[in-house]
Amino acid sequence: MIIALYRILFLAAFLAIWEVASNAFDAGFFISRPSLVAASFLTMIANGSFFYNLSITATEAALGFLFGAIFGVGVGLLLGRLKVLADILDPFLITFYSLPKVALAPLFILWFGIGIDMKVILAAVTVFFLVFLNTYTGVRSVSPEQIAILRLMGAGERALIAKVIVPSALTWVFTGLRLSVPYALIGAIVGEIIAANRGIGYVLSDAAAQFDTAAVFAALIGIVVLSLIFNGIVRFAERALMPWKAGEDTREISI
Template sequence: MPHDTTITTPRSGRTTVDSSVVAKATSAHRKRRATVWAIRLALVAGWLVSWELTATYWIDPFFYSKPSAVWQRLVEWFTVGTSQGSIWEQIEVTLQEAVLGFALGALAGVVLGILLGRSRLLAEICAPFIKAANAVPRIVLAALFVLWFGLGMTSKVATAFVLVFFAVFFNAFQGAREVDRNLVNNARVLGASRLRVLTSIVVPSATSWILASLHIAFGFALIGAVVGEFTGASKGLGLLINRSQNMYDAPGIYAGMIVITVIALLAEWLLSVLEKRLLRWRPQAGGTEVRV
């Protein structure tokens, strides 16, 4: 026996909808997702087949490689190992550098972004310095960090930190600026302290801005770690790609890119799950709540 679905709206109160409508909508959504994934897989398969055929019959695979050679290199890395040792060790080193740079850069970006976003005087004082620091090419900073901190993990963390910091800072700054002034003024009239306003109104309002920046920030952290390893390192995926380049090993370069891409996609998925959990308190779009 079908059950009814209750939809609660702010204006009209509760409206009862037959469960068959919800079932049809769910079925349509699943079919659409299946269609989207089928098209995606078809595009990837078509691209790989065309690349394989082109590299086999028309272009030189020595320079451009081909999917079968890249797959063989990946299998070799994960079964036999790489020229630098176990592939898992290289992944672990790069992940440690990226995660540390991401955590430190995100924390500093959020704190300074909100602080300057709520203080117009500090923002005006620091604006030219922040813009000047953001304009410095990252590859130059990576080279300087290697000179300052050596070939160890510190120089890679510093490079990742710089990339993450600016990505998060500008979003946190804008999020703090976009807070409803009327809401802040009403809270102050009711006796809320500056700290209370910051923790109860400003930070929650800027959360969506901050989380949006975190989605791209981890990718920047990986880029920073890899660029630092490419500049100078003893272990890591960036070093592995650098050695492959020096040996004209095109499959090795592509294989390293694929491993980094998979790590970035997994991190994006984890951040999406975290975002959904942190934003459960927010009302659904249109202020509509569905109960079955």
């Protein structure tokens, strides 16, 4: 309760300093003011454009996150268990991972057009590598001695994956998923900024083109809201699939 109060006080102080500084230094054109940002934000809500564009970006980012996570976990498990195949593909995966995914956007426009498909694929590719690398690391970190003992006890590959490898790698998987949330949004928003006439990325780009700083900040609020929602969903799934982790977090807080 006290921490929440301090957070509210910090936010209030930050907004007050921002408002006063903007007026004192006549910097409204560059940093706007909280009052103007709030007015722009409320205007977007009133005319329905905020939730309309937010829902489009949320759909693109959510689908990209879902597909990227599924393929990332699947490929991570596969290469984590097949070391020879992992060694063969390693230089190619590292090369593609090193490439800034934003640079792929023009190519994706040529391949997939400017519709929602391009934004979903760009977000999925961005998410894929983070989830894949964390899943692969989690699978490879499982104790070989433990696997050897279970094999001696008659456990097959399916049982090893279901009972040992996946539970052991879950922490790594959810770390990758949490890290991927902003990157899913980056993929969707960059796609909208480059080629779109709707979505929060388009609102951001259009406001910047009109030098409407308040609307730019209002669009950023929408991005923050989406990020918080997605992070909350990932944390909820983590607690549901790893109840022991929630217990550990509670003990850490109490300490």
